């Protein structure tokens with residue numbers, strides 16, 4: 101090269117200068133566990149499906165969601181969505197409306213007729229499931245997708261368990277329940293209704309099953325010894341709710357006293373209200389001590405259900421009852437005061453909790469029962485090899501989502517057990533704590549409120565109380581997600597590096613570091629909105 | 641997807657560098673896989689250098705806006721020294737360095753030459769540090785403004801002479817420690833003086849376009865470069881670029897500090913055309929100046945055993961004045 105006067109060297113590029121050698125700490129990309137996912141009892145990858153919903157790809161979002169839980173439309177109605185209490189956005193303004201987006205996806209799937217892909221491989225193993233409630237059907241879904249032949253036996257005439265015979269229509273329309281149940285049958289799960297299992301060992305042997313999952317729920321209403329006259333009408337809440345599904349609706353009269361403070365008490369009172377009665381709940385403790393969720397109590401009060409807090413029923417006659425006022429002692433326990441009151445009552449409905457009917461387990465060797473529920477190990481297996489159990493019949497919180505989670509977990513472990521292997525659970529990712537986020541980058545956006553049915557129709561019909569989101573506000577709500585701990589391709593790291601040491605790999609492929617030039621300043625870590633990068637010390 | 645258009649909420653909107661939910665043409669230059677990387681890897685700037693970052697942001701945007709027909713004249717200073725140790729360079733654009741104080745004059749010459757050659761599509765930028773701009777290069781720059789030469793001048797303000805070891809410049813803020821304003825005596829750190837805010841001086845020349853920006857608001861910075869490139873004549877952009885070395889801040893705090901400078905009101909971010917202010921970037925989350933001062937060692941003496949209450953109040957007063965003057969708290973700023 102001909103060089104100008106006084107120039108002796110050819111021009112070079114600074115790329116020859118590997119400034120990466122300055123580094124003492126190096127950034128690395130990682131996925132942290134979002135608090136919502138961590139909290140979800142069914143183990144949904146919430147952040148993961150919201151990511152697809154954010155771009156309007158609802159089918160992909162639904163498919164991602166249903167990898168873990170086949171019931172988004174049901175979840176979007178009855179799940180107590182503890183994920184939202186854990187959501188990091190709650191510390192910023194309000195939690196993401198995870199549950200309402202989930203419902204939107206579930207409803208969208210029903211509307212558009214999305215189905216699960218048919219099962220292509222067969223394992224040759226047969227699994228019996230007892231109980232077609234959420235736990236049993238969740239297990240059926242997962243086991244079938246693993247290629248096992250699954251038979252579900254249920255004593256009742258319909259699928260769904262307590263979701264059909266407990267949870268009232270105004271919270272879970274039956275078309276929704278049916279649609280999500282049918283989808284599971286469609287992938288080749290065999291269901292035998294009206295088939296009570298009296299002995300699980302006999303049924304397993306008769307059908308040649310290799311393993312069984314028990315999910316019979318807790319259906320026996322607890323009784324309380326209330327001194328009562330012969331004419332007093334005392335019934336239990338579960339039978340009342342169950343008969344709502346049949347031809348003969350329960351005859352409760354005008355003044356219906358509901359005894360108890362749980363969700364069942366609320367549901368039965370709200371049901372009675374809709375049938376034209378004047379329900380009054382009697383509960384021995386205070387509202388904040390009641391096991392029912394506060395929002396449910398609130399909804400019941402709005403609809404005109406009355407409540408006598410701090411009261412017990414002393415005596416029941418044919419048209420009235422006597423209640424005694426209670427007072428909380430220093431430990432928060434209700435104590436009698438000796439103060440009485442008489443209430444008009446055509447019937448008393450007991451909603452005092454349920455016990456498990458363990459009849460089918462009488463002769464199972466090794467199987468342990470404690471406090472009326474079946475003992476299971478971490479892998480959901482009972483003391484009898486090959487027999488697993490979950491849902492309301494094992495010791496845990498009793499709700500639909502926990503039951504679904506049990507079904508999934510049991511399915512995984514049954515699969516492993518059938519193959520004679522043992523599980524090595526992958527270590528959980530670090531939690532994506534709020535402190536790891538750089539919230540500057542998120543646009544301000546308040547939570548979308550779901551529509552509620554007008555009060556008149558709530559008092560007189562079984563129409564669904566809570567409405568859903570439409571496409572526009574579902575998309576908005578999905579986009580409120582901060583994508584905690586998981587790269588959402590905002591390009592910040594790619595932009596903020598003063599050394600161009602971040603390589604953008606293209607849509608859906610995320611980024612990688614060019615350690616030849618990364619000086620380890622840590623700016624990418626600080627400016628990553630969602631906390632998906634961390635600094636680690638260089639080895640030498 | 642037609643529905644998307646009806647939703648105007650895009651999760652992070654334009655706060656982040658990119659956003660997969662926005663249409664391609666609405667995304668930033670820096671988000672683009674094909675961005676010029678005008679200032680390439682391998683430069684010798686410190687870890688977390690705000691100047692290196694600001695220069696790439698601005699020049700990539702100018703390259704984009706000029707169809708990659710751009711020449712840059714550079715004053716002496718960190719930006720020149722760390723990018724171009726003979727015979728290597730990090731610049732991927734035609735680039736010329738002459739002296740510490742004459743970048744504006746060199747750029748004027750380049751613009752004149754392009755005009756003579758009939759190359760009206762070739763655009764010229766000049767760039768330098770605050771020392772090269774507000775002190776030694778000030779005469780040349782004022783001349784360039786006054787003659788309305790067709791040059792975009794970009795000042796990367798890190799508030800001192802960093803390249804030679806952090807000496808005070810006329811852009812160094814009151815109370816700041818530099819090598820020449822040590823925190824000793826009755827009034828430790830830099831004296832307050834009268835201040836010399838070059839964007840206001842540039843506006844007084846009534847040139848077509850004057851703007852301020854920081855490395856914390858990329859989309860705003862890029863928009864201003866694009867706007868500046870839409871004018872012919874003299875234009876000036878003043879970018880606040882924190883310097884971890886000179887400010888005594890953590891290398892990962894560069895953008896955060898720039899953001900805090902804007903959010904506290906200490907550095908007003910606005911744009912003006914022909915001497916009149918057109919818009920100001922509103923403060924999103926108002927904060928006291930202390931939040932900005934504390935993470936910087938150059939202000940550490942204000943937070944020693946005895947809190948320098950008066951000095952902090954004086955700095956706060958300056959921020960409050962900016963907020964009033966530029967309407968930084970108004971929802972729709974000026």
Ligand SMILES: Cc1cc2nc3c(=O)[nH]c(=O)nc-3n(C[C@H](O)[C@H](O)[C@H](O)COP(=O)(O)OP(=O)(O)OC[C@H]3O[C@@H](n4cnc5c(N)ncnc54)[C@H](O)[C@@H]3O)c2cc1C
Pocket residue numbers: 178179180230231232233234235236253254255256259260261262263266267268295296297298315316317318319341363364367457460490491492493498499500501503
């Ligand atoms: C009134 C009410 C409202 C509720 N509301 C909610 C709510 O809003 N959200 C929520 O998360 N949870 C709610 N729950 C709790 C929730 O319904 C249960 O936790 C959940 O259904 C338990 O699921 P599971 O699969 O264990 O059992 P279940 O749903 O009870 O299903 C068990 C199934 O097993 C069948 N079965 C029983 N014995 C046999 C046998 N021997 N042979 C064959 N089949 C048998 C039964 O017929 C039934 O279909 C509510 C419960 C009640 C009672």
Ligand SMILES: Cc1ncc(C[n+]2csc(CCOP(=O)(O)OP(=O)(O)O)c2C)c(N)n1
Pocket residue numbers: 691716717718719740741768769770771772773798800801802803804809
């Ligand atoms: C006439 C002249 N005087 C002094 C210097 C030494 N010198 C080189 S760079 C520099 C300071 C640059 O400061 P600034 O313009 O703020 O840029 P920074 O390095 O801070 O980015 C000085 C004093 C010089 N090169 N020429």
Ligand code: SF4
Pocket residue numbers: 134135136137146147150186187188189196198580581582583584
């Ligand atoms: S912001 Fe999104 S990822 Fe984070 S906890 Fe909430 S729903 Fe989960």
Ligand code: SF4
Pocket residue numbers: 684685686687688689690691692718719722798802803882883884885886
């Ligand atoms: S001294 Fe400051 S301006 Fe110069 S290279 Fe280092 S960080 Fe950048």
Ligand SMILES: [Mg+2]
Pocket residue numbers: 769770771796797798799800801802
């Ligand atoms: Mg400087």
